[in-house]
Amino acid sequence: MKRIAILGLGLMGGSLGLALKAAGFRGVVAGYARRRETGEEALRRSVVDEVFDRPDTAAADADLSVICLPILAIPELARSCADRFKPGSLVTDVGSTKRVLVEELTGLLAPRGVGFVGSHPIAGSEQQGLDAARADLYDHAVTVVTPGPGSTAAGVRAIREFWESVGSRVLEMSPDQHDQILARTSHLPHLAAAALAATVGREPADEALPSFCGPGFRDATRIAAGSPEVWRDIVETNRANLLGELEAFRRELDRAIEAVSSRQPESARTFLEQARQRRRRLTDRHE
Amino acid sequence: MKRIAILGLGLMGGSLGLALKAAGFRGVVAGYARRRETGEEALRRSVVDEVFDRPDTAAADADLSVICLPILAIPELARSCADRFKPGSLVTDVGSTKRVLVEELTGLLAPRGVGFVGSHPIAGSEQQGLDAARADLYDHAVTVVTPGPGSTAAGVRAIREFWESVGSRVLEMSPDQHDQILARTSHLPHLAAAALAATVGREPADEALPSFCGPGFRDATRIAAGSPEVWRDIVETNRANLLGELEAFRRELDRAIEAVSSRQPESARTFLEQARQRRRRLTDRHE
Numbered sequence: 001m002k003r004i005a006i007l008g009l010g011l012m013g014g015s016l017g018l019a020l021k022a023a024g025f026r027g028v029v030a031g032y033a034r035r036r037e038t039g040e041e042a043l044r045r046s047v048v049d050e051v052f053d054r055p056d057t058a059a060a061d062a063d064l065s066v067i068c069l070p071i072l073a074i075p076e077l078a079r080s081c082a083d084r085f086k087p088g089s090l091v092t093d094v095g096s097t098k099r100v101l102v103e104e105l106t107g108l109l110a111p112r113g114v115g116f117v118g119s120h121p122i123a124g125s126e127q128q129g130l131d132a133a134r135a136d137l138y139d140h141a142v143t144v145v146t147p148g149p150g151s152t153a154a155g156v157r158a159i160r161e162f163w164e165s166v167g168s169r170v171l172e173m174s175p176d177q178h179d180q181i182l183a184r185t186s187h188l189p190h191l192a193a194a195a196l197a198a199t200v201g202r203e204p205a206d207e208a209l210p211s212f213c214g215p216g217f218r219d220a221t222r223i224a225a226g227s228p229e230v231w232r233d234i235v236e237t238n239r240a241n242l243l244g245e246l247e248a249f250r251r252e253l254d255r256a257i258e259a260v261s262s263r264q265p266e267s268a269r270t271f272l273e274q275a276r277q278r279r280r281r282l283t284d285r286h287e
Numbered sequence: 288m289k290r291i292a293i294l295g296l297g298l299m300g301g302s303l304g305l306a307l308k309a310a311g312f313r314g315v316v317a318g319y320a321r322r323r324e325t326g327e328e329a330l331r332r333s334v335v336d337e338v339f340d341r342p343d344t345a346a347a348d349a350d351l352s353v354i355c356l357p358i359l360a361i362p363e364l365a366r367s368c369a370d371r372f373k374p375g376s377l378v379t380d381v382g383s384t385k386r387v388l389v390e391e392l393t394g395l396l397a398p399r400g401v402g403f404v405g406s407h408p409i410a411g412s413e414q415q416g417l418d419a420a421r422a423d424l425y426d427h428a429v430t431v432v433t434p435g436p437g438s439t440a441a442g443v444r445a446i447r448e449f450w451e452s453v454g455s456r457v458l459e460m461s462p463d464q465h466d467q468i469l470a471r472t473s474h475l476p477h478l479a480a481a482a483l484a485a486t487v488g489r490e491p492a493d494e495a496l497p498s499f500c501g502p503g504f505r506d507a508t509r510i511a512a513g514s515p516e517v518w519r520d521i522v523e524t525n526r527a528n529l530l531g532e533l534e535a536f537r538r539e540l541d542r543a544i545e546a547v548s549s550r551q552p553e554s555a556r557t558f559l560e561q562a563r564q565r566r567r568r569l570t571d572r573h574e
Contacts, residue, residue: 122499122501142498142499171495171498177495181493181495181496181499182499184492185499185500186504188483189483189487189503189507190503192479192507193507194543194558194559194562195536195539195542195543195562196475196476196479196536196539197563197566198542198558198561198565199532199538199539200471200475200565201564201566201568202535206464206467206468208460208464208468209569210568210569211458212409212468212469212472213472213569214429216473216476216477217472217473217476217569217570218570219506219507219509219510220479220480220506220507220508220510221476221566221570222503222506222507223503223507224559225566228556228557228559228560228563229556231559232552232555232556233552235552235555236552239547239550243547245486246540248489249483249540250544252485253482253536253537254537255482256481256482257530257534257537260526260530260533263526265519265523268518268522268523269516269518269519270515271485272511272515272518273515274485275480275482275484275485275488276484276511277488278488279484279488280512281497282484282496282504283504284497
């Protein structure tokens with residue numbers, strides 16, 4: 001690849017530009033940002049080599065275009081560039097849900113001879129914007145690559161190698177499998193943490209309450225500090241899977257309530273022991 | 288105070304002995320551990336100056352006895368020492384719930400002329416045992432002191448100063464107020480995190496699932512790694528408050544489910560925005 005376009009220069013796009021430089025990419029990185037000042041700042045920090053004020057001029061002639069925008073802005077941007085992507089070139093994205101995006105972008109790009117392979121680098125959720133960009137964001141991160149009907153084997157291989165070049169560990173799966181897994185491991189925990197924060201922070205509240213919201217509470221609800229706009233899009237594009245997980249969570253919560261209200265101390269212990277074991281199975285490799 | 292007895296030499300008791308030394312306490316620290324090897328190890332590490340194999344001999348002659356055992360073991364130990372605590376001396380404990388303990392220990396000790404003031408140092412929840420003990424466990428920790436009908440003003444002041452001497456910030460409140468606040472800020476989050484871990488870890492599960500249980504999931508469920516025995520006792524002695532919080536949580540969860548299922552993207556955004564604001568109000572002083 002000689003020319004890569006990064007469309008969107010926030011945390012994800014900005015970090016990608018820095019990571020490509022750090023990895024020794026020798027070609028040209030073209031960038032597009034919605035706000036002019038962001039583009040100028042990206043040039044100043046050498047996040048990109050060239051900056052454009054229109055996405056389609058940034059994407060023209062690129063061998064690979066990476067769309068780094070909030071989920072629902074991705075198809076819109078792809079439409080505005082559709083006739084300028086170079087035939088035979090590749091397009092990918094960094095959206096946190098994949099089924100809807102792969103459907104829409106494949107339908108748009110395949111007829112134009114442009115290959116699309118969806119990506120989801122699992123990195124950077126709470127901070128936003130170019131200011132937070134850093135060269136090591138993708139280093140050791142898991143990046144899921146989700147081939148669809150518009151992906152060729154060569155295209156998938158190129159996208160895998162692209163993410164590996166900036167340090168990611170790549171996993172490959174279908175868009176549906178990706179969205180099901182993420183609903184369980186990420187989208188449910190986000191909604192559960194938000195509901196927990198909303199409960200602890202409800203009125204009326206003892207004025208001493210904040211003194212008790214220490215590390216335990218902060219860790220348990222940290223993900224609920226994420227951008228409501230980002231999460232609105234995730235909910236919107238993964239609703240059915242998320243609702244399934246929320247219902248499963250309500251069933252477990254009801255089991256917890258039953259165990260606590262049973263007045264049999266061992267019921268609560270058994271519930272907590274099972275939860276601890278399940279958590280350990282999921283996190284053993286990390287801790 | 289010339290002689291302090293630490294009854295129970297696990298994480299809490301062991302750290303207290305180390306903290307007293309570090310703070311320059313000039314008197315004698317007597318210790319009791321259920322297991323002989325623990326007592327020997329405590330002597331070896333200079334956690335205490337003397338060690339006894341019976342709690343009542345350790346407590347005899349002490350000006351202050353601090354009971355550092357799991358909640359439900361505290362009244363039992365107090366009963367076994369009741370006739371040996373020095374009249375006019377003080378007793379406190381480190382249990383994570385207070386109403387039940389203050390009731391039981393006041394009933395036991397007040398008739399014998401022994402003062403009781405409950406304490407709850409909010410420190411160290413996941414690790415256990417003397418091996419994990421450290422001199423700075425109470426440093427900058429909040430310690431709640433909960434006077435009851437068996438507490439004199441002088442006794443409360445002495446207990447406050449005791450915890451301040453090892454670096455704690457002391458808050459004073461009634462046992463009921465303590466248990467209500469902790470049900471909301473600590474006991475509910477623990478049960479919610481356990482229910483979340485149980486949901487994410489349920490069967491059937493995609494074999495790729497653990498690869499996705501990264502920092503977000505680990506933080507959100509970390510408190511669920513705590514000892515089921517410790518938490519069984521907390522549930523048992525704070526059941527009514529905890530059930531009230533669990534019901535409030537279920538209502539918020541139902542609001543979340545409604546917002547997600549409404550198919551109106553702004554409903555989810557509004558719910559998440561409100562949760563984020565409430566969290567910020569609770570944690571502003573910490574982050």
